[in-house]
Amino acid sequence: MSAEMVKQETRQRMAQTDTTKPLVEIKNLKKYFPVTEGIVIQKKVADVKAIDDISFKILKGETLGLVGESGCGKTTTGRCILQLERPTSGQIIYDGTDMDTVDRRELNKLRQRIQVIFQDPYSSLNPRMKIGQIISEPMRVHGIEPDPATRNKRVNELLSVCGLSPKMADRYPHEMSGGQRQRIGIARALSLNPEFIVCDEAVSALDVSIQAQVINLLEDLRDEFDLTYLFIAHDLSVVRHLCHRVAVMYLGKLVELAECDELFDNPLNPYTQALLGSVPIPDPEIERQREHRVIQGEVPSPMNPPSGCVFHPRCPKAVDNCKEEIPGLREIKPGHWVACTEV
Amino acid sequence: MTVLLEIDDLRTQFFTSAGTVKAVDGISYTVDEGETVAIVGESGCGKSVSALSVLRLIPEPPGRIVGGSINFSGKNLLELSDNEIRNVRGRDITMVFQEPMTSLNPVLTIERQLTETIMHHLSASLETARGRAVELLELVGISDAEHRLKQYPHHFSGGMRQRVMIAMALSCEPKLIIADEPTTALDVTIQAQILELMKSLTKRLGVALIIITHNLGVVARYADRVNVMYAGKIVESGSAADIYHRARHPYTLGLLQSVPRLDLPRTERLVPIPKQPPDLTRLDDGCAFRPRCRFATERCQTEIPPLELVEEGHHAACWERDAIVEEERMVS
Numbered sequence: 001m002s003a004e005m006v007k008q009e010t011r012q013r014m015a016q017t018d019t020t021k022p023l024v025e026i027k028n029l030k031k032y033f034p035v036t037e038g039i040v041i042q043k044k045v046a047d048v049k050a051i052d053d054i055s056f057k058i059l060k061g062e063t064l065g066l067v068g069e070s071g072c073g074k075t076t077t078g079r080c081i082l083q084l085e086r087p088t089s090g091q092i093i094y095d096g097t098d099m100d101t102v103d104r105r106e107l108n109k110l111r112q113r114i115q116v117i118f119q120d121p122y123s124s125l126n127p128r129m130k131i132g133q134i135i136s137e138p139m140r141v142h143g144i145e146p147d148p149a150t151r152n153k154r155v156n157e158l159l160s161v162c163g164l165s166p167k168m169a170d171r172y173p174h175e176m177s178g179g180q181r182q183r184i185g186i187a188r189a190l191s192l193n194p195e196f197i198v199c200d201e202a203v204s205a206l207d208v209s210i211q212a213q214v215i216n217l218l219e220d221l222r223d224e225f226d227l228t229y230l231f232i233a234h235d236l237s238v239v240r241h242l243c244h245r246v247a248v249m250y251l252g253k254l255v256e257l258a259e260c261d262e263l264f265d266n267p268l269n270p271y272t273q274a275l276l277g278s279v280p281i282p283d284p285e286i287e288r289q290r291e292h293r294v295i296q297g298e299v300p301s302p303m304n305p306p307s308g309c310v311f312h313p314r315c316p317k318a319v320d321n322c323k324e325e326i327p328g329l330r331e332i333k334p335g336h337w338v339a340c341t342e343v
Numbered sequence: 344m345t346v347l348l349e350i351d352d353l354r355t356q357f358f359t360s361a362g363t364v365k366a367v368d369g370i371s372y373t374v375d376e377g378e379t380v381a382i383v384g385e386s387g388c389g390k391s392v393s394a395l396s397v398l399r400l401i402p403e404p405p406g407r408i409v410g411g412s413i414n415f416s417g418k419n420l421l422e423l424s425d426n427e428i429r430n431v432r433g434r435d436i437t438m439v440f441q442e443p444m445t446s447l448n449p450v451l452t453i454e455r456q457l458t459e460t461i462m463h464h465l466s467a468s469l470e471t472a473r474g475r476a477v478e479l480l481e482l483v484g485i486s487d488a489e490h491r492l493k494q495y496p497h498h499f500s501g502g503m504r505q506r507v508m509i510a511m512a513l514s515c516e517p518k519l520i521i522a523d524e525p526t527t528a529l530d531v532t533i534q535a536q537i538l539e540l541m542k543s544l545t546k547r548l549g550v551a552l553i554i555i556t557h558n559l560g561v562v563a564r565y566a567d568r569v570n571v572m573y574a575g576k577i578v579e580s581g582s583a584a585d586i587y588h589r590a591r592h593p594y595t596l597g598l599l600q601s602v603p604r605l606d607l608p609r610t611e612r613l614v615p616i617p618k619q620p621p622d623l624t625r626l627d628d629g630c631a632f633r634p635r636c637r638f639a640t641e642r643c644q645t646e647i648p649p650l651e652l653v654e655e656g657h658h659a660a661c662w663e664r665d666a667i668v669e670e671e672r673m674v675s
Contacts, residue, residue: 069530143435185436207385207557212601234530241603278535280560281606282599284583287564294535332370
């Protein structure tokens with residue numbers, strides 16, 4: 001399929017998705033982690049602002065990429081949506097239900113529809129459980145398929161969907177390679193027939209040849225089961241390959257959000273531009289001719305973020321005003337949101 | 344260009360309860376003075392072991408260098424006594440490790456760790472060593488060096504720690520630096536900074552550099568020559584342009600095709616290399632890549648292809664390398 005057709009496919013998918021009814025809606029989400037001092041009497045001395053007032057929507061059937069450097073809050077965002085972290089303030093609305101207001105039983109029901117694939121295939125599987133037990137555990141917890149025979153059948157089904165042999169159900173995680181373990185993590189996430197999966201750096205720990213296999217698997221599953229993904233990653237080329245829309249985070253804030261091709265062809269926020277410029281291209285001719293604009297400095301501490309625009313100390317285009325004015329997310333073009341006063 | 348390091352038929356094996364692991368199985372390559380050589384491969388292909396073997400840092404047991412020679416400025420490093428190799432390590436040949444979090448000692452100050460090597464190798468006084476340490480930190484772009492020297496590794500961010508490691512590697516004016524995945528643990532913007540720093544410093548000071556990486560993108564800009572490793576062997580070697588534009592080994596081709604690229608139009612599907620890498624304890628007499636190779640023939644089952652000259656300075660270990668040329672011609 002040609003590149004133009006791929007772009008068209010993305011556009012069609014965007015047109016089909018009902019933009020008025022998002023699957024997940026995040027409104028003014030904040031998550032602060034308190035920093036305390038003292039052993040017996042703990043006193044709060046500061047806040048780590050992991051997420052600082054972000055809002056976005058995830059549409060049904062789309063794959064939204066969430067990118068940024070370590071410590072920018074992308075994983076915390078995922079964990080808040082999964083209700084593994086209680087937001088400091090803000091709302092997470094899943095399919096019309098505010099997740100903060102529902103009771104336990106309803107939340108458990110919602111949880112069946114939301115699953116997660118973790119980054120590290122070595123620590124996310126219990127080494128004492130057999131593969132079959134690992135994959136069927138979510139069903140056991142939620143009381144689905146109580147009959148052992150049908151549950152086993154389901155496990156075998158899931159294994160083959162993820163490209164593994166059903167024989168592996170009786171093996172232990174240590175007998176598997178990294179790629180196989182990640183497939184097991186995917187099979188476990190699928191076991192409850194979810195509609196939404198948070199992929200938290202799901203392919204980052206894998207070798208490139210294996211990574212491509214798992215990316216293709218994630219794409220196949222998306223089409224087959226009509227899944228919506230929140231794809232959290234730091235590898236921009238993988239995100240561009242897989243996602244329909246992409247959100248860029250920096251130091252707890254959303255700095256740019258646009259359709260995938262638009263964001264990569266026409267990045268507007270200086271941080272996004274710098275991030276794209278830092279990705280090495282595996283071609284010596286292009287790479288050696290390309291002007292390398294290495295951005296200086298490092299990500300500041302989220303405990304004490306810079307005033308105004310959080311990126312201004314590293315920004316090549318910063319003006320005096322950036323030290324004071326906190327840029328809000330503005331829609332520059334239809335669907336292209338940027339948080340920068342200088343655009 | 345004079346040859347600085349010449350590795351010939353190096354073999355390093357690990358004797359484990361599961362069998363003998365041929366981690367490095369007869370590799371040969373050279374590094375010229377001031378040259379940047381990359382070793383590329385996936386986890387478990389032996390790239391780190393081959394680098395650790397150069398400095399004889401293989402834990403023994405279970406590992407042992409069972410054959411080959413490593414000639415460095417006229418000496419075979421494998422024949423040196425323990426004391427003699429200690430004088431090479433940290434002085435003529437230094438290393439930058441992957442994990443800046445674990446390769447610095449958390450209970451010693453940066454000053455202590457930087458001055459230790461200088462005092463040991465150059466018999467310098469603490470005063471001189473401290474002066475040199477300040478110079479080095481400034482060289483690698485750490486400001487307020489006097490003050491930073493008194494701090495501990497946990498005061499430094501990942502990128503800053505890697506800068507300290509580079510300062511340490513440069514401290515005794517080495518001839519060769521071996522960098523084992525120097526940027527893998529770092530974010531892309533920091534990765535770009537560190538690579539740029541390493542390249543400009545080695546160029547300015549005339550130091551040769553071996554970069555070990557799994558990321559083909561990282562070395563495209565910086566490497567003069569690239570060696571691709573698979574299952575303990577070098578399967579292809581050549582200039583960066585040879586490897587990236589005229590690959591003659593199906594594994595190199597597979598690596599290049601399996602990563603999505605930012606500079607090319609998006610494609611619908613990636614072309615992965617099928618199956619898993621082999622178990623290094625169970626290698627047979629055939630080509631180790633053949634179970635994953637779409638060009639494999641009868642001959643690949645029984646004969647291991649040697650690394651042969653394809654064109655000036657470009658070697659590949661594949662019986663079917665002409666078939667790859669054919670295919671490339673058809674694609675273009």
